[in-house]
Amino acid sequence: MAEPIIIKPLTTIEELEQVQELERDVWQMDPVPVHQTLTAVKNGGLVLGAFDGDKLVGFNYGFAGFKDDEVYLCSHMMGIAHAYRRQGIGELLKQKQKEMALQQGYSLIKWTYDPLESLNAYLNLSKLRAIGAEYVENCYGEMNDALNKGLPSDRFQVHWHIASEYVNGETVWIDQLPLRDDHVLVQYQLRSDQLPQLSDHISLEKMTTTASDYDGQAKLDHHSDKQGFWLPIPDNFQTLKKQDHALALDWRLKTRKIITHMLALGYVAVRLLKTDQGVHYYLFVPQHRLAL
Template sequence: MEQVQELERDVWQIDPVPVHQTLTAVKNGGLVLGAFDGDELVGFNYGFAGFQNGQVYLCSHMMGIAKAYRGRGIGELLKQKQKELAFKQGYSLIKWTYDPLESLNAYLNLSKLRGIGAEYIENCYGEMNDALNKGLPSDRFQVHWHITSEHVHSASSWIDQFPLQDNNVLVHYQLKSGQLPQLSDHISLEKITDMVINEEAGKLHERFSPQGYWLPIPDNFQTLKKQDYALALDWRLKTRKIITHMLALGYVAVRLLKTDQGVHYYLFVPQHRLAL
């Protein structure tokens, strides 16, 4: 637990969670997992028992990887071990939050782990002063990871083959000077609603007909924020507006598609079409 504290300081430059808190959480349904290189802790995952609307779940609160060890798949290994141990403890659902504009986290959480972006929390933690979050509203996607579901355990599905086409992109983007992507100012929630409802109505008789929509986000939000803070805020506020609207229409985020065009794309599909 003390090694976890040191890694917290290194990753976020913040005061760490007290040992008495993490230790008590572990003794009451929580999990703290460590990834080690020899005796050195290079990654950790911390979660505690959660309860909401009559349902028990594991709330996975923090995961951090030492800078020199990032990009090696350690985060995915920690999550898979967390899933294994959580199942043994009797959990069927794990929840956690992440910044919806952080594409690396989105790719891990949705495309690799097959969690779903099911809730959007505006300014979740208020003003944050750590290196990654300082200066912007701390909006968060809440991931629901249904660890016993067919959606999580199926090798592939129609979601993995869903095409990116011009007519199923919710809002388009253009490149500003300096080749930074900017989301279009022409965002019409009414148009999005009409598009979604009309397609759903046309496919009521096709029970298994694929249906989904794509939303671009910057491929590297931290770099964009350093180069153009106003543009980063613009992305935050516009995507907040669109994502909350899609969730209200019964859609959830299920995948992040990587491209080499300066943006990656979220895929939103109707939640009722998922085997959860």
């Protein structure tokens, strides 16, 4: 029987040098200097490692953040060795991060991810119950690593309220919301090559009216089946980008427009629903309905 993956904090120079090697393997980029990660660990930050025996196969790096009179842990990087992906190691790292952050006095963790990466979205929203609360256009400028090269580096900033009822309690009403065609924010179709393409017909005015009307209904009836809006994204954005770069850019720009509009209305992304139709769906609900 294989040994279980062990998650533990990393605090020594030697351990943080192992993180650098994993960074190079994951992103083919220059790693974060050890003097930076070591200083972060000594000043409210947290670096966690996932070990298969003595081998480091995953890590998570975060440092102390502060904005608008609010202190939080800024979870900056998480990487998993290629041979160990899709084995739940990312979730193990995040749950350990939550545990240790609570011990250190944090109640909020923030990080960013590409909103078109469905694996990250499913982990962050559906499994961990973080919320997609902010959208940053071209967050890191032009990036040349394999995952990001050639597209604006747009990012969802997620807020993980680790001490909240929303994260730690029941969310049955959210998990039971049905995918309704009349609450899908934009339609898509599968092309002849089976790649999904969004419609060009996006009416923000209609979305504003619909969302505003709907929000009023939601406040009156907490058990209504009209509590969410849905947005499709590709089920595998990296594959789509490799096959048709122009189509990937089209997805980036159209979803950027829709997501920023929904956030401005007071909605946040709370789940990713998986389908076998070439797309998965974000679920947006009014933020005021969440026990944060």
